[in-house]
Amino acid sequence: MTSNPPKAIVVGAGPAGCLSAISLANLGWDVTIFERRRDLREPALQNAANGFSETFRQRSINLTLSARGFAAIWAIDSSIVEPLLKQAVPLQGRISLYCIGRDPLSAILVDKAASKDNVDVHFLHKVETIDFDKNTLHVENTVSGEKLDVKFDLCIGADGSHSVIRRHLLAATRMEYSQQYLSHEYIQIKIPYGLDPAGNPVSLLPANYLHVWPRGDSTLVAMANKDKSFNTAIFAPRSVFSGMESPEDLLPWFQSDFPDFMSVLGKEKLLAELRRNPRSQLIITKANPYHKGAAVILGDAAHSMVPFDGQGLNSSLEDVRILSILLRRAQQASAGPSHFGHNAAAVSRVLEQFSENRHDDVTAMSDLSMNSHYNLRRGFATFGYVIKKYIDKILYAGSAKGAGKLTLSDLKENIYGPPPSGWMPLYNMVSFRADISYATAKKKAASQDRLMDRAGMAIGLLAVGYALRVLFL
Structure with a gap:
């Protein structure tokens, strides 16, 4: 490590921000994380029953970690994987898919980042503005009111859908942006755990499964916690919630559309949850480019998407893996005696590469997530969808599934592998193949859909021809 390491600032101590800090620290940067919220690991914010504050859980659906997220974490620091798996719940029937609460995941990553000698974490510090020309961040300590001007050689904005860094990028660049x-x-x-006759906690729903209740315009999803409780989320049109003046007004609707869910939770517990938990919005943001000078945004700050493919977290962690590869390549190519991070032009070129590499992929994933939103509500219940997925599965079973697949070690150095050969369902490409880009998966799935549609049309014409032959010959 150089005696004069470059200075990196990470805004946001969520999963993507903390993994970014760990990655940069491993590459020899001095890193400071600024987070506007309190440290969720504080004893005052923890709950003895589940280890984490209920106030933090109210607006957070449980997260799913697929092969992409695990590949990113493993590539940055493989020692994180074991403690993470201890907090995660494997979903049966879904290879390499795990459910984990946002708080346990964030705590593991914050702990790991804070354990690094070259990482400092500051909670209750709010970023006010950023000067892209002077590479200076203006920060306020929200407890003392102290104002700080902090210089950086690299700034990563991992501060979520309502990113402060993105807002300033929007004003300082010709950014294409939509919200x-x-x-x-x-x-x-929340569905709490029950108790068996011996007083031991038991799940009130079948454990280790993703539970989905599709009901047309509304959907209910339940995901398991480690303590045998479930975090569930009810998705419905704004008009459904807005038309109810009180939580009690929602009970007939729940009884009509989700009677089995009502029977598990019970009226009084459901009312308590509806009174306690706020309504939350679903937001999609798209931006291009992601950078200016030595500052870049990633994760939800760059591309928030709907959660119906479970790729919001995974795409954010993959951002970190890809940026880490680009930074490492530039560092290895640097011929000077000092760390390449001191070269502002070199840093800017890496961030430009990241923007160009990542935009099409995450835009593709955002579009795919919206398609899944529709399928989750309606498509899953249609005969045509079921038949199509059955044929998909048959064709996949006869393909060379492992051809060209990169290993975890490969993904430490390579962004993606070659385009996959053979037939492969979209879900498998997105969730279980970290070596396939989202854009490639979308393109291949569209091509397979066209082939399937043509085959279906041909079979239909043959059937009609045969029927006419039987009738008239």
Whole structure:
């Protein structure tokens, strides 16, 4: 490590921000994390029953970690994987898919980042503005009111859908930016664990499964916690929630559309959850480019998407893996005696590469997530969808599934592998193949859909021809 390491600032101590800090520290940067919220690890914010504050859980659907997220974490620091798996719940029937609460995941990553000698974490510090020309961040300590001007050689904005860094990038660049609030909103509802005759906790729903209740315009999703409780979220049009003046007004609707869920939770517990938990919005943001000078945004700050493919977290962690590869390549190519991070032009070129590399992929994933939003509500219940997925599965079973697949070690140095050969369902490419880009997966799936549609049309014409032959010959 150089005696004069470059200075990196990470805004946001969520999963993407903390993994970014760990990555930069491993590459020899001095890193400071600024987070506007309190440290969720504080004893005052923890709950003895589940280890984490209920106030933090109210607006957070449980997260799913697929092969992409695990590949990113493993590539940055493989020692994180074991403690993470201890907090995660494997979902049966879904290879390499795990459910984990945002708080446990964030705590593991904050702990790891804070354990690094070259990482400092400051909570209750709010970023006010950023000067892209002077590479200076203006920060306020929200407890003392102290104002700080902090210089950086690299600034990563991992500060979420309402990113301060993105807002300033938007004003300072010719950024193409869109923000869309869906007509659907959600409310999180917790199903507590039950007790068996011996007093041991038991799940009130079958454990280790993703539970989905599709009901046309509304959907209820339940995901398991380690303590045998479930975090559920009810997604419905804004008009459904807005038309109810009180939580009691929602009970007939729940009884009509989700009677089995009502029977598990019970009226009084459901009312308590509806009174306690706020309605939350679903937002899609798209931006291009992601950088200016030595500052870049990633994760939800760059590309928030709807959660119906479970790729919001995974795409954010993959951002970190890809940026880490680009930074490492530039560092290895640097011929000077000092760390390449001191070269502002070199840093800017890496961030430009990141913007160009990442935009099409995450835009593709955002579009795919919206398609899944529709399928989750309606498509899953249609005969045509079921038949199509059955044929998809048959064709996949006869393909060379492992051809060209990169290993975890490969993904430490390579962004993606070659385009996959053979037939492969979209879900498998997105969730279980970290070596396939989202854009490649979308393109291949569209091509396979066209082939399937043509085959279906041909079979239909043959059937009609045969029927006419039987009738008239």
